Amino acid sequence: MEFCPTCGNLLLVEHAAAGRSLRFFCPTCPYVFPIDRKISNKLQVKQKEVDDVLGGEEAWKNVDRTEAICPKCTFRQAYFMQIQIRSADEPMSTFYKCCNHNCQFQWREG
Structure with a gap:
């Protein structure tokens, strides 16, 4: 997931005018970012501690x-x-x- 640096909304993916290339675009502001390489970002999610519902x-x-x-x-x-x-x-x-x-x-x- 990528977010718009201007307004913070989730960026969507569309085909560029040329047809073969892709780009990110913001549905609420005019921000556009061409995708010229594979973009990946790993984020390790920290699991929440689970409370004992009976009181431990x-x-x-x-x-x-x-x-x-x-x-x-x-x-x-x-x-x-x-x-x-x-x-x-x-x-x-x-x-x-x-x-x-x-x-x-x-x-x-x-």
């Missing part, structure tokens, strides 16, 4: 245990918390975290 490890500190079977290690106890993630007329979603310290698998129900 801090959210699991004061939760209760229940009898639930872990789908990963079949341990029979899990921590749980209920959160309203949809509209108010929908039921709450229950999130589980395996109590087995070697597993700590998290899953959701509902």
